[in-house]
Amino acid sequence: MSQVLASSSAALEPGDWVLGYNGWQTHDKCHASQLQKLDPAAAPVTSALGVLGMPGRTAWFGLMEAGRPRPGDTLVVSGAAGAVGSLVAQFGKRAGCRVIGIAGGPAKCAWLTGRLGLDGAIDYKSFSSTETLAAEVMRQSGGVDIYFDNVGGAVSDAVIPLINLRARIVVCGTISQYEGGIDVPELAPRVLQHLLFQRATAQGILARDFVHRMDELRAVVTPWVRAGEVFLDETVVDGFERLPHALNMLFEGVNTGKLLVKVA
Ligand SMILES: NC(=O)c1ccc[n+]([C@@H]2O[C@H](COP(=O)([O-])OP(=O)(O)OC[C@H]3O[C@@H](n4cnc5c(N)ncnc54)[C@H](OP(=O)(O)O)[C@@H]3O)[C@@H](O)[C@H]2O)c1
Incomplete structure (x- = not known):
């Protein structure tokens, strides 16, 4: 999940939150069709990496x-x-x-x-x-x-x-x-x-077999998330350079809920 810095697409503007498989890097240039625009008003953006992802x-x-x-x-x-x-x-x-x-x-x-x-x-x-x-x-x-x-x-x-x-x-x-x-x-x-x-x-x-059914998931689960009835706690590691360390944390059981790395 990342934020748009610049865009030539009419669908995206700087500051928009997007979800995409952009790899293990701080910046990426990609086609807008590879990204899903997130609506921060609908649910916290990190939920796209968790309960709604x-x-x-x-x-x-x-x-x-x-x-x-x-x-x-x-x-x-x-x-x-x-x-x-x-x-x-x-x-x-x-x-x-x-x-x-x-x-x-x-x-x-x-x-x-x-x-x-x-x-x-x-x-x-x-x-x-x-x-x-x-x-x-x-x-x-x-x-x-x-x-x-x-x-x-x-x-x-x-x-x-x-x-x-x-x-x-x-x-x-x-x-x-x-x-x-x-x-x-x-x-x-x-x-x-x-x-x-x-x-x-x-x-x-x-x-991956259920990607095409995400609308179904969002329709059922988003109201539960908004009401605070279903949640996913987050364990956040700060810093791009700590990504390998964060990956290893999964095997050490350090995380409760979703393990996230904050790049910047
Ligand atoms: N089929 C799919 O499409 C799909 C999709 C996503 C994830 N997965 C799989 O689902 C599992 C959970 O993934 P996740 O992303 O939600 O990770 P996660 O559960 O948030 O993190 C991994 C947890 O596994 C536990 N663990 C590590 N080594 C262990 C061991 N030797 N024995 C028992 N527990 C151990 C640790 O918890 P404790 O402190 O409790 O040991 C650790 O916190 C993984 O096996 C992952 O590969 C499958």
């Missing part, structure tokens, strides 16, 4: 299309204090689900049950084995109807065996495996028996 799209369509929530369902979200996860959790609550969030550290868990009003939160870092983490997920959830997975790895090993009949697993991301693990897959088939016996479905979702 790619993370919101991932959360909304991932949950609605693949998770298919029904009132009374138990929804477990991993990476629950992050950008996508915290929105999934809020959308799940609005859909009438019981929502249990999994995140790293007591502060994030307190934020999940406090600010987000979730029904439960689990600090996965406080468990030394998959078995003890699974026991806590079972204790808090009583079984899982929807598992929205942002992290993969050991957390998913703990959650997937707890799925209920006809559960839906939304495969959104596997951040625990991004540091090399994604090229050396774990023994994935060990989870398949659980899908088989519970007649469950696991569906991968990609935000």
Whole structure:
């Protein structure tokens, strides 16, 4: 997201806020057709990078299309204090689900049950084995109807065996495996028996598949954002030169909500 400095397009003038995939740079020259003009009066401009942007799209369509929530369902979200996860959790609550969030550290868990009003939160870092983490997920959830997975790895090993009949697993991301693990897959088939016996479905979702449906998202979610009923907290890092540092912060779990870098 950036601000227009100069434009030869009638549609844009200096000072306008625009959204575009302009890369990791301080300035860019591009065609106006590559940019989406933002309306600061409709919603805070940074929401175009959050709840009304790619993370919101991932959360909304991932949950609605693949998770298919029904009132009374138990929804477990991993990476629950992050950008996508915290929105999934809020959308799940609005859909009438019981929502249990999994995140790293007591502060994030307190934020999940406090600010987000979730029904439960689990600090996965406080468990030394998959078995003890699974026991806590079972204790808090009583079984899982929807598992929205942002992290993969050991957390998913703990959650997937707890799925209920006809559960839906939304495969959104596997951040625990991004540091090399994604090229050396774990023994994935060990989870398949659980899908088989519970007649469950696991569906991968990609935000890019729903770009053409952003109007749908904005129509439903913008009033909630304006009313303050749905929000995405922001962790802001200052300075273009700190971009690499900010990227690494994602793997260290420093951010709550959306991690943004303020270039200037
Ligand atoms: N399918 C799609 O189209 C799509 C679109 C956007 C994002 N994604 C994926 O969705 C996931 C969340 O993305 P996001 O942008 O919203 O990031 P995010 O959740 O805001 O930030 C990443 C979080 O992941 C957690 N994490 C890091 N290493 C971990 C590990 N080893 N085990 C468990 N948790 C770990 C950290 O939280 P803790 O402090 O809780 O550990 C960290 O704050 C990522 O896997 C991303 O690749 C997919």
